[in-house]
Amino acid sequence: MAHVRTSFASALRVLAMVWTAAATLVWAGNPGDAVPGVLDLLPTTFDGHVNGGKHVLVEFYAPWCGHCKRMAEDYAQLGERVQSDPRMASLVTVAKVDASAHGDLGQRFGVKGFPTVLYFPRGEKPSLASAETYSGARQVDAFQAFLQSKVEEDVTFAHVEELGDLVHEFLVARNGERRRVMEEMETKVEGLSGKARDYGAVYVRLAKKAVEKGMDYFDKEKERVERMVExxxxxxxxxxxxxxxxxxxxxxxxSKEEEISASS
Incomplete structure (x- = not known):
């Protein structure tokens, strides 16, 4: 009877090992595999893609790293999600670097372990100072939420709440009234301080251009600026x-979209 119990226990241990191996096969991937939506960067291509034109998330990995293998599927899914969303794809790049083969890139950004995931913000050239270490969960939903928060910060960081009503008034004003509203905006900005005043000055310059060139100036300038940034x-x-x-x-x-929505 003892022999039977021993054999049964041994069988359970073997079965557990099989399940563990199967789980490893299911959940662990090869971080070096080429996957759609994730760029494989080299020392010769890194600065061409990580150049301040987009928000970039870069995984520095080693092919033998167990944590990298376990993260591979989620990171691949992140690339697919970004590419399937036109807005995110226009603003975000998901990439990876084999830092065991290209140690110079890892050293450049202070990589000391694997995987290290670094975020490089849009609008800044890549440097040790500008790189932000991602410290959230290594799951696709967490990666996606992190990038979405960065995109949202990027879009709204120069908005000045105190000018919201005047922007709305400027957009709905008749041609002859826009200059008056623009001058009110200029006066309002003079009473602001710090970053709000700096950003407010940009509001005024854009409003002046729209008065001079017509209201389609905003769309044309937006397209021009985005081309240059990207x-x-x-x-x-x-x-x-x-x-x-x-x-x-x-x-x-x-403000324009809100007005259209309110009038429809």
Whole structure:
């Protein structure tokens, strides 16, 4: 009887080992596999893609790393989700680097363990100072929520709440009234301080251009600015100004969409 119990216990241990192996096969992937929506970056291509033109999430991995293997499926799903969303795809890049083969890239950004996931913000050139270490859960939903929060911050960071009503009034005003509203906006900005005043000055400049060139100026300028930002072919200071302008243009766009929605 003891022999039977021993054999049964042994069988259970073997079965547990089989289940564990099967689970490993199901949940662990090869982080080095090419997957749609995730760029494989090399030292020769890194700066071409991580150039401030988009928000970029980069996984620094080693092919032998167990944690990297377990994360591979979620990271691949993240790439697929970003690519399937046109808005996210236009603003975000998901990428990975084999840091065991390209240790110079890992050293450049202070990578000391695997996997290390770094976020590089839009509007800034890649550097040790600008890179942010991702410390959230290594699951697709958590990755996606993190990127969405960064995109939202990027879009709204230069919005000035105190100018919201004047922006709305400017957009609905008749042609002859827009200059008056723009001048009120200018006076309002003079009473602001700090970043609100700096961003408010951008509001005024854009409103003046719209008075001079017509209201379609906003859409045309938005397209021009986005092309320049996404190209990544501008210097650090100009990039910061372009991203700031894009955020203010977004404030006008949101107010316009709200007016259309309210009148429909």
């Amino acid at each position: 190209s990544g072919q501008v210097g650090k200071e100009q990039m910061a100004k372009l991203v700031e302008k894009a955020s203010v243009l977004n404030a006008f766009q949101i």
